Amino acid sequence: MFIINCPYCGERDQQEFKAGGEAHIERPKQPTELSDDEWAGYLFMRKNIKGVQFERWNHAHGCRKWFNMVRDTSNDEIKLIYKMGEKPPSE
Amino acid sequence: MSTNLRVKSSEFIDETIRISFKFNGKTYQGFKGDTLASALLANNIHLVGRSFKYHRPRGIMTAGSEEPNAIVQLNDKTNRTEPNVRATEVEIYEGLEASSQNCWPNVNFDIGGINNAISAFLPAGFYYKTFMWPASFWEKYEYFIRQSAGLGKSPSDNDPDIYDHRNIHCDVLVVGAGISGILAAKNAAKNNLKTLLVDEKNELGGATIYQNSEFNKIDNQSSSNWIKKEIQELKNIKNLEIKTRTSVAAFHGYNYLLARENLTDHLEKKNKQGKIRQRLLKIRAKKVILATGALERPLIFNNNDRPGIMLSSAVKKYADFYGVISGKKNVFFTNNDSAYESVLCLHNKGIKVEAIIDIRENSDSKIVKAVKDAGITIHWSHTIVDTKGYKKLSSISAMKLSNDGLSVTGKNINISCDCLGVTGGWTPAVHLFTQSGGKLVFDENNKVFLPNEYPSEQLSVGSCNGDFKIKEIINNLSINLKQFLKIKKTDFDDITVESEEENSKRNIWLLPSDKPIGKTKPFVDYQNDATAKDIKLALREGFRSIEHVKRYTTTGMGTDQGKLGNMHALGIIADTAGVKMGELGTTTFRPPYTPLTFGTIVGRNVGEYFDIFRRTPMNDWHIENKAKFENVGQWKRAWYYPINDENMHKAVQRESLAARESAGILDASTLGKIDIQGSDASEFLNRVYTNAWSKLGIGKCRYGLMLNEDGMVYDDGVTTRLGENHYIMTTTTGGAANVLGKLEDYLQTEWPELDVYLTSVTDHYATASICGPNSKKILNKIIPDLDLSEENFPHMSFKNAQIGNIKCRLMRISFTGEHSYEINVQANYGKAIWEKCMEAGKEFNITPYGTETMHLLRAEKGFIIVGQDTDGTMTPIDLQMNWIVSKKKYDFIGKRSLYRSDTMKEERKQLVGLLTDDPNIVLEEGAQIVSELNQSPVNMLGHVTSSYYSPNLKKSIALAVVRSGKNMMGKKLFIPMVDKNINVTVANPIFFDTENKRLNA
Structure with a gap:
């Protein structure tokens, strides 16, 4: 169980949060223009990295806000947390 | 005696x-x-x-x-x-x-x-090998195997004790109150860090507390006297909490540890009553110091398991700490100096030590000299080859070891004895360290695994870090602690410590006997009876991975998790397979370190608190009126209301008839309700529902279907426009929380430009739904001043009204196909309004009905229940609900997926009605549907999703999903059951009032 520093509420136990999968996969603005393969790419294809991964998290049992997290999936080390809409760190 | x-x-x-x-x-x-x-x-x-x-x-x-x-x-x-x-x-x-x-x-x-x-016939894997054939006999074998499996007996009555959980946050947690733990805790607390010190025993001080040897001195005092003084001082330090009888069970990531505090197990029965027995401590520590010590390991030799054969340190502890001797004629068997401490301890108490068998060639340390001076025989380079005594050790026999340690030579030395103290060295207790994700390194010199890479802010100190002598412990602790706690000095930087030195070591994982290994019993795992020859057998049979050998031989799988013998198992595997122990690695150390009671794990979450139920404001009325309940999500919903000894079938038939013939009333408070406000609310609904919402007038209601992006039906419900920028959405009972989460997700991440605010108001309103041809008359009695005419209050519309002083929201919506009204009031008026409806409806025989009747009534109308008739693989097209999917809207959640090649296939499973040829047969929900009875393998077309006997139609009806079902109208299909085949015909899923005349009746 890790501690997550919610950008709105501060440090809280992992129990209060819900993971929301890979971050920065934008919903296509014009889905009808996409081929089946392109749409399937948006729907289904995820990197599922062992190592540093960009993720979405929701403070479900708290402020209900979504935010982004950079987490090492091999040891749960949280490298960075930033709000929705903010640019991901380049590094 | x-x-x-x-x-x-x-x-x-x-x-x-x-x-x-x-x-x-x-x-x-x-x-x-x-x-x-x-x-x-x-x-x-x-x-x-x-x-x-x-x-x-x-x-x-x-x-x-x-x-x-x-x-x-x-x-x-x-x-x-x-x-x-x-x-x-x-x-x-x-x-x-x-x-x-x-x-x-x-x-x-x-x-x-x-x-x-008959042990020769019970080798490793005996059960796997023997009970394989014939395969169909397994069920018979299993019965007998289960009889002989398991150790103790679990209790059959309810646990009378109370258990508790407590959260603790501290700066430093110190696990283990031996000398290292005590010094670490003291210096942490003195440096203004909030410190918690825990130990599994009831006394602090570990092994040092009874270590009264002239060879171990601190500050020129015996180490035991010195530590007693330290313990005395500890008790006066602020910032320091000490918990004894507290065993750390698990060390998780982010320094989250679980410990069991034992509060009443040592008390007499009369003093246990009414007190908390055990408490699970959930500890979050900024820093963790592990001072878990080391476990003495035995030696693995033939018949090393007899009563009377003990660890050398245990013989010493029983004598020094408890004042009990374990035998009158003692022999010790060792590969290191620590047995000599035990020997001196007994000797000084006047207890006879017959001999020492030492596999080393010699040792010249002070303590060995002291033993020699005491005149005790030492057999150097010898090993025990056998022991005797069935229920109690009676003698041992030893022989000379060859130089390579693989065989024995010379004559047998027989020594009669009743206690054998054994030591094979010390194994650092790295269990918690590895549980936390720490990586070990193998120290070839001492043959131990040691903490190497720390995954969090933690430090291992003392013998769990490989420092076995007091001098090393204190010197290293002083250096490491200052660095770890970022403090300038410790209390013991300049302390003088004398401890023995040890130079001579010899490690042999499996000691040879004069008999071939097949004729010996060298136990590695005592509890599970796994011997060295079982491990060798596993290797011969091709097992290589330590995890596989463990499972095949059951080494280390007992309640003790192999704390004594795991190292030997690894050593024997390494020696036999010719690999290095460091490369072999260890088996995974899993929590808990020692077994936990279920009580401790669940704490207060027992009985009705095990899984908390939600109850509607009308719940008491349902109970008073003998309703049977069913669980829907977290809710307790009234299922049916039996009168006298009605069974469910009879009650549901009666309720269903009443609802269609006169009036019925349903508690619909559990439906999820989300209040939606904001200038973009209409646009938002347009994007989340499949149908169009912008033109819905104020005061009107509309049914909506919500999809996932993959095009599959996710939830449904009626949403009402209360004002220009104000809607109230209803969701399914079970889906409420997930729908809100999903909507928030889109609002916050995909469409942050939309001005929309969502609030869950499920608990704020109580809802009574009245249906049936007399529902209008009943409502008229309750709210006489409201115009209920078709013109003023048509189907799918909404009115604000007042019942007495109680404000209510009225919706004319229907899930039964009958003329019906939904009355929503502030939750705390729920029961009062319900009773008012019952009172007003009395003359019309208003009949309360539960979820089962609701399901039947809607099935008669072919209305789906998301989650019953759908399962996450059904699109609205599959449900034959094309009418609700907007063709005009450019986009909505899931729209693109409805045009994927897969979702457009004609041969997908589609929702249809099924009628049995014999109208009295009610199909089983989940039953499989086929078109050919004699096919092999049979082609399964789909399954029954909802099935009831309809009293209004006087026949059984069913909904089903069937491959290409849409095009099978009128086709005969079969439902093969265990004892019969049922003939069915595919039908329109709307069985009752296909023209919807009753809605306005």
Whole structure:
């Protein structure tokens, strides 16, 4: 169980949060223009990295806000947390 | 005979307080401070239990939580009974009853002992190999195997005790209160850090507390006197909380640790009542210091398991700490100097030590010299090749070891003895460190795994870090602690420490015997009876991975998790397979370190608190009117309301008829309700529902279907436009929280530009739904001033109204196909409004109906229930609900997926109605549907999703999903059941009132 520093509420136990999968996969603005393969790419294809991964998290049992997290999936080390809409760190 | 094994009054045992307890039905005496093990030894009882597989007699081996053999059933045949408790950890109290396990009829004469005689036929994997054939016999074998499996007996009555959970946050957690733990905790707390010190024992001080040897001195005092002073000082330090009888079970990531605090197990029964028995501590520590010590390991030799064979350190602890000697004629068997401490301890108490068998060639340390000076025989370069004595050790025989340590030579030396102290060196207790994700490194010199890479802010100190001598412990602790806690100095930077040195080491994982290995029994895992030859057999049969060997031989899989023998198992595998131990690695150390009770794990979450239920404001009325309840999500919903001895079928038939013939009333409070406000609310609904919302007038209601992006139906419900920028959405009972989460997700991440605010108001409103041809008359009685005409209040519309002083939201919506109204009031008026409806409806025989009738009524109308008729693979097209999917809207959630090649396939499963040829047969929900009966393999077309006997139609009806079902109207299909085949015909899923005339009746 890790501690997550919610950008709105501060440090809280992992129990209060819900993971929301890979971050920065934008919903296509014009889905009808996409081929089946392109749409399937948006729907289904995820990197599922062992190592540093960009993720979405929701403070479900708290402020209900979504935010982004950079987490090492091999040891749960949280490298960075930033709000929705903010640019991901380049590094 | 009872107390002659007490050697001297120990300061840890209060001989003025006698305690009587029972073991296997017989009463014995012990003293306050005794464990069950020390009290049994004092009464000359070594035989405590039988081993798991061969039922060999077993005794007490250790003096701590690592005990593999002396595990007992406590207080058998009471509601507080507990199996597999280590006698070495049980503090005795007046009235304690303990009994042996895994033996029948008793521990002295155990029928299962026959397994020992036939052990040659019970090798590793015996069960896997033997009970394979014929495969169909497994069920018969299983019955008999289960009879002989398992150790203790689990309690059959409810646990009378109370358990608790507590969260603790601290700066520093110190695990283990031996010398390293005490020094670390003291210096952390003194440096203004909030510190928690825990130890599994009831006394602080670890092994140092009784370490009264001239070879170990701190500040020119014996180490035991010095540590006692330190402990005294600890008690006055602010910032320091000390918890004894507290065993850390698990060390998770982010320094989250779980510990069990034992509060009443050592108390007499009368003092246990009403108190919390055990508490699970959930500890978040900024820094963790592990001072978990080391476990002495045995040596692996032929017949090394007899009662009377103990760890050398345990012999010493029983003598020094409990004042109990484990035997009158002692022999020690060692590969290092620590046995000599035990020898001197006994010798100084006047207890006879017959001989020492040492596999080393020599040792010239001071302590060995002292033993030599005492005139005790030492057989250097010797090993024990066999032991004798069935229920108690009677003699050992030793022979000279060859130089390579693989064989023995010369003559047998036989020594008669009743206690053998064994030591094979020390294994750092790195269990918690590795649980936390720490990586180990193998130290070839000391043959131990040591902490190497720390995954979090933690430090291992003392012998769990490989520092075994007091001098190393204190010197290294001083350096490491300053760095770890970022402090300038410690209290013991300049302290003088003298401790013995050890230079001579010899490690042989499996000691040879004069007999071939096949004829020997060198136990590696005592509890599970895994021997070295089992491990060798596994390797011969091709197992290589340590994890596989473990499972095949069951080494390390007992309740003790192989705390004693795991290192030897690894060593034997490494030697046999010719690999290095460091490369072989270890098996995974999993929590808990010692077993936990279920009570501790669940704490207060028992009974009605196990899984909290939500109840509607009308719940009391339902109970008063004898409703049966069903669980829907977290809710308790009224299922049906039987009158007299009606069964469910009869009650539902009556309720269904009444709802269509006159009036019915349903508690619909559990439906999810989300308040949606904002200038973009209409646009938002347009994007989340499949149908169009922008043109919905204020005061109107509309049914909506919500998809996932993959095009599959996710939820449905009616949404009402309360104002220009204000809607109230209803969701399914079970889906409410997920729908809100999903909507928030889109709002916050995909469409942050939309001005929309969502609030869950499910609990704010109570909802009564009245349906049936007389519903209008009933509503008119309740709200006489409201115009209920079709013009003013048509189907799918909304009115604000008032019932007396109670404001309500009225919706004319229907899930039954009948003319109906939904009355929403502030939740705390729910029961009052419900009763008012019942009162007003009395003359129309208004009938309360539950979820079962609701399901039947909607099935008659072919209305789907998301989650019953859909399963996450159904699109609205599959449901034949094309009418609700907007063709005009450019986009909505899931729209693109409806045009994927897969979702457009004609041969997808589609929702259809099914009618049985015999109208009295009601299909089973989940039953499979086929078109050919004699096909092999049979082609399964789909399954029944909803099925009822409809009293209004006087026949059975069913909804089903069938491959290409849309095009099968009128086709005959079959439902094969165990005892018959049922003939069915595909039909329109709307069975009743296909023209919807009743809505406006």
